[in-house]
Amino acid sequence: MSKTTENLKELVEKLHFGEKVARAEELLRSYYDLYGDNAVIANSLGKDSMVVWDMALRVNPNAKGFIVTTPYKPKQTKDYMEMLMAKYPKNLKLYQAEGDGSEELYKETPDICCDKYKVEPVRRAVEDMNVKCWITGLRCTEGRTRTDFQEVEERDKGLIKLNPILLFKEREVWQYLAVYGVPCNELYRHGFRSLGCAPCTSITADDNERAGRWIGTSKCGGECGIHTRPLKGAVGAEA
Ligand code: SF4
Known part of the structure; x- marks a missing residue:
């Protein structure tokens, strides 16, 4: 893995859509x-994942992926997920934690809820699918917690993380979906700009793309943990 010496923040502004x-x-x-x-x-x-998914399938028609779902996903997201699973049965695998969500951990302890329903299933997917390089739709202009990522990283030893659209602005994500005709989750029509579980995701007019996530908690505008917590080993095993 080689860390780029390029100034990524400059490239976000300098490169045009076609170059990105x-x-x-x-x-x-x-x-x-x-x-x-x-x-x-x-x-x-x-939307960001769907850019990467479409691009990856054009580069490699056998591209593999996993989806993590939770009991709290909105109906529109579940419908969209089922459409994708039916369309790509050989490419996509679905992971979900045990539990029906009735404990409502998100109300008092959203970090524990995200660990259970998001981070742990991602860890299981990484192990189960023998992932050596996981590919994400993370972008460095999405919000306060995403400014310092690299296109290629190794936060967990032995697990490369590739963020191929790190330099895309929100407008370029929509540009890609329009130009390549990729259908997106219906929730975007209502005004959502970043999608998550129903209890923790709101529509806002804030400039920050992720401002509608976990409003009213210490995680507001933040992360579920899959980009910040170790993904190798069991949840809770890290120091
Ligand atoms: S986003 Fe909210 S409901 Fe979903 S796993 Fe995290 S805390 Fe729980």
């Missing part, structure tokens, strides 16, 4: 060459 798409495709091509089926996409069903 070409760069992302090249990253995907290189890492599929390196990792084959051990390179796996984490598909969150959001």
Whole structure:
């Protein structure tokens, strides 16, 4: 893995849409060459994941991915997920924690809730699918918690993380979905800009794209944990 010496923040402004798409495709091509089926996409069903998913399938029609769902996903997200699972039965696997969500951990302890319903199933997917390189739709202009990521990282030893559309602005995500004709989750029509579980996701007019996540908690505008917690080993095993 080589860490780029380029100034990514400058590139966000300097590169045009076509250059960003070409760069992302090249990253995907290189890492599929390196990792084959051990390179796996984490598909969150959001707009950014769908750009990566569409791009990856164009680069590699056998691209593999996993979706993590929770008991709290909105109906529209579940419908969209079922559509995708039916369309790509050989490419996508679904993971979900045990439990029906009736304990409502998100009310008092959202971090514990996210650990149980999001981080643990991602860890299981990483182990089960023998993932050596996980591919995400993370972007560095999404919000306060996402400014310092790299296109290629190794936060967990032995697990490369590839963020091929790190440099895309929100407008370029929509540009891609429009130009390549990729259908998206119906919730975007209502005004959502970042999608998550129903109890923890609101529509806001804030400039910050992730401002509607976990409003009223210490996690407001933050992260569920899959991009910040270790993904190797069992939940709770880390220091
Ligand atoms: S986003 Fe909310 S409901 Fe979903 S797992 Fe995290 S805390 Fe629980």
